[in-house]
Amino acid sequence: MRRYGKHTDEDDVRVRPNRKGNRPRTHIRPKHEDAAEGMVLTVDRGRLTCLVDDRVIMAMKARELGRKAAVVGDRVALVGDLSGRKDTLARIVRIAERTSVLRRTADDDDPYERVVVANADQLAIVTALADPEPRPRLIDRCLVAAFDGGLEPLLVLTKSDLAPPEKILELYGALDIPYVVTSREELADGDAADRVREHLDGRITAFVGHSGVGKTTLVNALVPEERRRTTGHVNAVTGRGRHTTTSALALPLGKGEGWVVDTPGVRSFGLHHVDPARVIHAFPDLEPGTENCPRACSHDEPDCALDAWVEEGHADPARLYSLRRLLATRERREGD
Ligand SMILES: Nc1nc2c(ncn2[C@@H]2O[C@H](COP(=O)(O)OP(=O)(O)O)[C@@H](O)[C@H]2O)c(=O)[nH]1
Ligand SMILES: [Mg+2]
Numbered sequence: 001m002r003r004y005g006k007h008t009d010e011d012d013v014r015v016r017p018n019r020k021g022n023r024p025r026t027h028i029r030p031k032h033e034d035a036a037e038g039m040v041l042t043v044d045r046g047r048l049t050c051l052v053d054d055r056v057i058m059a060m061k062a063r064e065l066g067r068k069a070a071v072v073g074d075r076v077a078l079v080g081d082l083s084g085r086k087d088t089l090a091r092i093v094r095i096a097e098r099t100s101v102l103r104r105t106a107d108d109d110d111p112y113e114r115v116v117v118a119n120a121d122q123l124a125i126v127t128a129l130a131d132p133e134p135r136p137r138l139i140d141r142c143l144v145a146a147f148d149g150g151l152e153p154l155l156v157l158t159k160s161d162l163a164p165p166e167k168i169l170e171l172y173g174a175l176d177i178p179y180v181v182t183s184r185e186e187l188a189d190g191d192a193a194d195r196v197r198e199h200l201d202g203r204i205t206a207f208v209g210h211s212g213v214g215k216t217t218l219v220n221a222l223v224p225e226e227r228r229r230t231t232g233h234v235n236a237v238t239g240r241g242r243h244t245t246t247s248a249l250a251l252p253l254g255k256g257e258g259w260v261v262d263t264p265g266v267r268s269f270g271l272h273h274v275d276p277a278r279v280i281h282a283f284p285d286l287e288p289g290t291e292n293c294p295r296a297c298s299h300d301e302p303d304c305a306l307d308a309w310v311e312e313g314h315a316d317p318a319r320l321y322s323l324r325r326l327l328a329t330r331e332r333r334e335g336d
């Protein structure tokens with residue numbers, strides 16, 4: 001069985017996700033042999049909305065889980081009242097091993113890390129081309145979190161009706177990260193959703209980005225209201241693009257077509273949990289240039305080979321600046 005290193009110490013391995021259609025393999029705990037398998041759709045003050053078969057069920061975690069917390073995207077085992085009727089509450093008795101973990105801390109100095117989404121395959125980093133202005137350093141931080149958490153990045157550049165994408169694409173085009181550019185017009189005629197959907201097929205995609213970049217608008221364009229209603233989320237989504245996004249929220253694209261996870265806007269993406277030595281992996285345009293670095297190079301010292309790498313035109317100077325700034329904020333607090 002594949003183990004995911006440090007992710008497993010947080011949650012005991014009890015149930016495996018029922019990915020390939022075979023029955024979930026349940027280990028130990030004969031106590032809850034009859035537990036049903038479900039997926040956490042959203043969390044609100046200790047109440048977890050879960051999908052079991054086609055039923056939306058409210059649940060809380062069982063005492064035996066101790067301090068382990070289930071998050072959106074978690075595969076869980078549930079017992080108790082699974083009817084999904086009003087005012088019923090099931091109990092979550094197990095959390096399955098996670099295939100990926102998107103984590104963030106409030107800032108780099110904050111050791112308290114929260115798991116934003118579990119089991120996502122892809123991280124859609126949503127950036128508006130204007131209103132609000134793109135913030136490459138936030139993009140870089142999201143990229144680090146994606147690489148560190150085992151998610152494939154997807155760049156979604158919204159509001160191209162307000163500003164052109166060229167400048168941002170110059171910075172990120174070299175990274176071989178798939179990207180989609182969307183506009184208000186394309187949102188209206190369905191083209192935006194179609195083009196984003198091409199990247200979502202069958203996978204769980206978490207949408208992150210600064211507040212106001214258009215995450216909820218996009219997610220709503222991807223998931224018709226009809227389907228939002230069947231998973232009971234229609235109350236959380238009020239009107240066009242309006243959404244009181246306080247917790248991540250998983251929405252189904254359709255049977256076997258995957259999931260999208262809307263998340264609350266982030267101002268910063270703290271990376272306290274990421275080993276600085278791993279940060280460079282999120283800079284594939286710079287990483288090959290570190291071959292000539294001195295051993296244990298901080299990449300911010302006179303002998304660092306990255307200056308030459310950039311001078312030779314292998315990467316954009318802005319990217320090196322961004323890397324250095326990110327590494328520096330890992331050491332001391334600094335605004336983004
Ligand atoms: N001009 C323009 N506005 C957009 C576009 N996408 C979303 N918006 C607007 O941007 C605002 C914030 O959108 P919202 O989806 O709530 O952003 P979120 O905070 O990232 O979820 C809303 O007023 C949307 O109508 C776009 O492509 N072009
Ligand atoms: Mg939103």
Ligand SMILES: [Zn+2]
Pocket residue numbers: 290293294297298299300303304305306
């Ligand atoms: Zn170096």
